[in-house]
Amino acid sequence: MEISRRTLVSAFPAAAAVFAGAGPASAGAAAGPGAAAGASPGAHDRLIGNTVAMFAGTAESNARPEVRAKLAAIDAAARSHLTAMDEAGSGELFRGLPLGTSDGNLNSTFRYLWEIALATRVTGGPASDLQGSAAVQQRVLDGLVRVHDTYYGDQSQGYYGNWFHWEIGISSHVSRTLALLADAVAEYDPGLVPLYIASMDAYLRNGKDGDVDLDSRFHTGANLADITTNRMLQGALLGDDARIGKAVADQRTVYATVDPYRPRHGVTDGFYADGSFIQHDSVAYTGSYGTSLLSRVVQTLKVLDGTGHLPDDGLAAVVRTWVADGFAPLIFEGWMMEVVRGRAVSRTTSGYAAVATVVEAVADLSAHTTGADATALRGYVKFLHETSRVAVDPTGFVSPVSIARYADILADASAPPADLNPAARNVAFNAMDRTVHRRPGFAFALARSSDRISKYEYMNGENLMPWFQGDGAHYLYLSGEDQTRVFGVDYYTAVSPYRLAGVTAPAEARRTIPELYGGLWYDNPEHGFTSSSESQNTYVYFPRGTNTFSGGAALGAYGAAGLVQGDDAAWAAHQDGLLPGDFVAYRNARATKSWFMLDEEIVVLAADVGDAAGRAVTTTLDTRIADPSEAVHLTGRLRDGTRWSGTGAAPPAWLRYAAPGRGTAIGYVFLDGPEPAVALGTVTRSRRTVRLTNPDMAVTKQVFSLGVEQAAGAAPVAMAYALVPGASERQLGGYAEGPLxxxxxxxxxxxxxxxxxxxxxxxxxxxxxxxxxxxxxxxxxxxxxxxxxxxxxxxxxxxxxxxxxxxxxxxxxxxxxxxxxxxxxxxxxxxxxxxxxxxxxxxxxxxxxxxxx
Missing domain, CATH: 2.60.220.10 (Polysaccharide lyase family 8-like, C-terminal)
Incomplete structure (x- = not known):
């Protein structure tokens, strides 16, 4: 049957009983384990006011010239959405977003309503007829009613597609919209708030009784922070202290350092003692879900300020530790390293954009700390501003207030620019199978995997060819380069997935998930494979390895890491007959590898490199990309001192790759092993090759590849070489006499x-x-x-x-x-x-x- 706005409330009698009372004294507000006894008078209004100020800015912040571009973007987005609303066809609220079968379109519809509402709450700044417009706010509220009545309120028809949209995305947009328009809603229809909150509770199907379930695998890390932030805001709208207190208590669990041997609620998502961050139980994810978590918890500090709901027990200090030990090592000259971005590496949004999220959070966090901590955070913000090769665009910040604070920090002479990293640093993120090695002039990032940590992440048509990204793939970042030209989505587009830098891969043609199964996942409900099932996670989305040896030691600023390359979990399960016959799994090549990270060089050893199945194997020592018009110089010497002139019978002693236009170079010293094959050619591919929803835009790059080729059936080999960032020819020639x-x-x-x-x-x-x-x-x-x-x-x-x-x-x-x-x-x-x-x-x-x- 069709469930109307009114009948839905009656379908949730417990919720309706709470909604019947308004304000702080409503039923249940002062009782229960989540109640916040210290909530201050007017706490609910303060919480909503803080939220409005965070998203729409204040008269003071919006008067700043630095904020004008952000306000213009807010206004332009709202006007575009209003035009789309005017031009909507049947079954649409906005043109181009047909509703009824697409959860993505429904989520976008709610986002558009939120962005229109936001423009009406901006105060100060350039004049706009949208500011305070009751007529526009009426259109938003009419839209909320229509969408709820027709496409959202019917629980029997909803919840198709991606769980995230139903439990987090839509709830975020709706909760914020209702907060922005709280006064208008009270006049329009006071029942709209309890109606929507009842629906949002009902859609929290991975929770318990319409609330967070800390034992749920869906309610962890960044996802838990999103859900609980929404519920804090909903509690303020209802005047329900118990709801707010419970949400705060639930969110506080994400601040706890994960103990993998004694996990709370069985959760292994979150920050570890070594600075690692994991999401999805096994994915190294500091640079995507981690940035979302950082942003959300800092926003929580801002939203709860002055409400009495925020305990003063050092939460800001915990987040400061995340920044120094979890994020800072992974940021090089304003770029977030690929090794912690999961499937986001295939998106057109760059590593610079990921760091902009960190910059806003750190700027805001500095206002919640004092003394040396505050100075260090402000200094780090200035350091990122000065060293980033692509300027941070504050227009992308969430809050106009943050833009003003960022400008103040840059102008603050009392906090000089200072990195949170020492000049020389080696960080063994062994809890997430990652290693980062930093020296003035370069940073080296290594991605490993094991039976604990996933080899890669594929999901929803993103990162289509990820197969070897956790098999010792490395990324060597050189100072002064715009990393969008050498890494990011164009690196994965132009470089063969079998020839990522550092990878040993068999010669075979693998197919993507959409190619294999005709959809975004392997659909086989009879055998437990649905879009978000544990089987899908284990064998399709983020399979772990079968190897146990992956890790290493750090001594001061020096490091050693090792990996015994293994198959992924799907291959092992398939061989054991645990997967359906039509499930496709791939076998890996074999290699035992070490990386010894020193001052001038990274020494790489590989042994037992080959393939038990007899396939040809390629071990890629390094791969670099450059724009087609860039000059790339390759030079080298043989062991007898004569100049290298190309691949031949005699192995070179060293080679040097130089990009004079950038002023950067990398040397390769060959200590032992077969002669490497050198290739330099031009490749053109579409960015859609790596992500289905990327623009079908052709990318042309020069691709330099240095590798060892083994023929089918060849015996295993060993090799030893050193990567020498910034090396001169003279320096490379000196390795003949040592010191390695x-x-x-x-x-x-x-x-x-x-x-x-x-x-x-x-x-x-x-x-x-x-x-x-x-x-x-x-x-x-x-x-x-x-x-x-x-x-x-x-x-x-x-x-x-x-x-x-x-x-x-x-x-x-x-x-x-x-x-x-x-x-x-x-x-x-x-x-x-x-x-x-x-x-x-x-x-x-x-x-x-x-x-x-």
Whole structure:
């Protein structure tokens, strides 16, 4: 039957009982575990007023010249939507958005209504006949009624397509619209608020009894922050303190550092002790869902300000830690690194746009902190402004008030520009299988995967060819470059998915999900595959690997990382007969790899590289793209000192890729292994190749590729090489005399020595004892050892498998004693040397260090 506005309220008697009373004294407002006893008088009006000010600005902020472009954009969007409303056809509220079967169109319809309402609440700034227009507000409210009566209120007809639209997207637009027009709604129809909130509760189908369920896999991380922010606003509209208090309490769970061994409510989404951020249970996602979470929780601080609903217990300090340890390492000259953007890497919105969201949040966060923290945050905002190769566009900020605050920070001489990163930094984000290595002039980002962390994320026609993005793909960012020209969507468009930098891939033609199944997912309800099912997540959207070894150690600003490449979960399940016969799964190639990250170079070792199925295999040492008109210079020398003239019989000692127009270069030093194949050609592809909804725009790029090719049926090989960012030809020629040496390169042990740094680093991949010069390593481990001129030495040890209780390393030679050691590290003398025993149980890949003499 058709459910009308009035009959829907009666269908939710418990909700209707609450809605029957208005204001703070309404039924249930002062009771229940979520009630906020400290709510201040007028808290509901304050919360709504804060929300209006955040989105529409204030008279003071809107008078600022820096805010004019934002206000103009708000006004222009509303006028465009009003025109679309005037031109709507049958079954539409806005032209081009037919309703009834498309959840995306329904979501967009509510968004348009919200954006029209926003323009009517702007005060100050350039004059506009939309500001305060009762007639336009009436049109918005009429639209809300019509859409609810016809396309939204009927629960038996709704909830098709993407759950996100029904539980988060639509509720966000509606809640904000009702808040913006709260006074107009009271005159228009006081029953509209309870009507819509009853519907929004009913559509919260992954929750419990129309509320958040902290045990639901859908109510975690950024998604939970979105839902709870909506419910805070709804509570203010209802005058319901209990609803607000419960939403605040629920959202506070996202601030807690995730303990993977004792997860609260079974949730592994959120920030970890090492700065990692995970969403969807296994996706490294700081640069997309993480930015959304950061934005939302800072908005919560702003919305709850002065209401008495925000406990003063250091939440802002927690978020400040996220910024310093979770976000800052992943931002290079204003660009968010690809390794933490999930499927968003295929979108045309750039890494600079992702960082703009961070900039707004950090600017606002600085107003909720004091002293040195506030100064550091303001200084970081200025640092990002000065170092970004594409200027931050404040027009994209959510709030006009934030734009004014951003301008004030840039003009504030008391907070000089300062990075939150030290100049040299190595960050082992082992909880999300990522590593970042930073030095003045460059940053290196590495994407790994395991049975804990997904190889990639595909979803909804986005990131169509992601298969190898978690198999050691690396991104080398050089200072001074506009990263949109060398990475971003055009990198994935122009570069073959089988030849991403750092990847070992079999030679085969894989097909995308739409090509395989004729839709955006594998649809097989009989076997548990629906759009948002756990099976879809596990085997289609973000499959994990089957390998356990993925991780590494960090010693100060130096790092070691290792990976035993494995198949994804779908292949393993298919081989075990756990998936339907028409499900397509792909087998991976094999490789054991290490990355040793030093001052001038990143040394890469690969062993047992090949394919058990006998396919040809390509290992791509590096891939770079450049615009067609750019000059690209390739030079090199053979081992006998003669100039390299192209691929031939003699392996080169080194090669150099230079883009003189950018003033950047990368050197490649070949320490061991087969001769690399060098290719430089021009490629033209459509951006729609990687995402179905991208514009069908052709991208033409020069693609430089450096790799090792293995023929079908060839025996496994090993190789060792170094990436040297910014290297000159003279510098590359100097590697013939050192300082790098390969101590071991097999599937058992990979180790290098840098004589200039007096450093040895090793990854051991099997049980038994492994020898790397003076280091005798017991079983699987990652170890870095460095000696100082004063006779002291430091060691870092980690368990990349995350399953060992202890890891032991014996340093042969003169016995040493501990000057300092992390908790869990025991140093003792043994015959012939010094033994270091590290308790790694439940350390989740953390590095343990000790200083010896």
């Amino acid at each position: 040496s390969v101590l071991a390169n097999s599937a058992r042990l990979q180790a290098v020595k840098h004589s200039g740094l007096r450093l040895v680093a090793a990854n051991s991949f099997t049980s038994g004892t492994h020898r790397a010069e003076r280091l005798w390593i017991d079983g699987r481990a990652s170890v870095i050892w460095q000696e100082a001129d004063d006779g002291t030495a430091e060691i870092a040890v980690s368990d990349p498998t995350m399953v060992r209780d202890t890891v032991s390393v014996t340093v042969r030679g003169r016995a040493r004693e501990a000057l300092a050691a992390d908790e869990g590290v025991r140093v003792r003398r043994v015959p012939g040397g010094t033994r270091i025993d590290v308790t790694t149980r439940r350390a989740h890949g953390r590095s343990f260090t000790a200083r010896l003499r």
